[in-house]
Amino acid sequence: MAWTMRRHLSKVEIVPKQVGNLADGFPRAVPGTLCVRGTNGEIRVAPDAGFDVIFGRCEPDVHVCVGPNDLYVSRQHGRITYEHAQWILYNLGKLPIRFPGGRLVLAGQRATLPVAHTPLFIVAPEQEHLLEVRIVMTPPSPGPENRQEADTRDPAGWDLSPNERLVLTCLAQRYLRPEPWPQPLTWAQVEDELRVLRPGEGWTAKRAAHIVTQTRKRLSAKVPGLLEEEIPPPLGNTLNHNLITALLTSATIGASDLRLLDEPRSSP
Known part of the structure; x- marks a missing residue:
């Protein structure tokens, strides 16, 4: 997929494998930027890149590798594309993809990804394979360099009588x-x-x-x-x-x- 990547280099970033997970934080990026992390690294795509992210078992044929040693996972198991101002997940494989809360996206089905950190799981017979997705809501404001010592933010919540x-x-x-x-x-x-x-x-x-x-x-x-x-x-x-x-x-x-x-x- 090298030719596809070269067409969008200014709006697509490949990031090597890192320690931690996408819930720990996200670099400064325009709202709507998609980040997908798999077994060997991650990809970040701006919403106006016109670029589809393909994930699956066969690393040479996908942008994000997941379940590389599990033959139940399809070579190209899914695609994430930007449509109508939303990131949409398509299941191209045979196994379902599970959202938090238990919702299953079956083979041939699609689902809108929330603007949040979303751990997805390819549900294989012997194990589940994690695919992390995060969509930037707003540009992060500059904060203390050491986030471990920063004040904890309160969730928004709603007022109740x-x-x-x-x-x-x-x-x-x-x-x-x-x-x-x-x-x-x-x-x-x-x-x-x-x-x-x-x-x-x-x-x-x-x-x-x-x-x-x-x-x-x-x-x-x-x-x-x-x-x-x-x-x-x-x-x-x-x-x-x-x-x-x-x-x-x-x-x-x-x-x-x-x-x-x-x-x-x-x-x-």
Whole structure:
């Protein structure tokens, strides 16, 4: 692929294998720059380069090598291309590619990559092979040369009212403890807990569900997967699970909120 690379040298950078991972940081780059890291190094591509990144087992035929010794991985297992102001992943191989959270992109399917650090896994019968992807959101601001001593940044998160935080903590408590394979509590369970915890406040399953529904709708403009029309039936716990996951990953709620379930408050 040397001839392809020469056409785009000003917007494409090949980086040798490095220690660490893409979550540790990213060099200064224009917003939308794609970085893909595999077994033997990485490639960085500007969004206007007009350049497709090919990854797979056969190093001479790909830009990023992944699973070089696993014959289940295709020689050219996937392609990442910039379309309609988004980076799109195409699965060209036979094995599925797994996103964080368990979503599988099957052979012949495509998926939009989030503007974030995304570890992808080619799911082979004997092992999974990591392909790291990161898309630059904004140019990083100059910071201290030693980032280990810099102040920790707080995640953005979202504001919650006291009642929202109480109900959502109760609903999500299996995730916060944490328990293996957690699921949201049922509305009946939420009602029972809140009636005991806050007697005299008129807690019902319907009231709790209404509060959570309004929270989902408020955050749906920023978080995908929170509306019924976005999820194919049967819905089950999917909407509440997606909401809880979004609240956890944004640090909007955390294990410290469990104190709300241990602090009964007398009615006014």
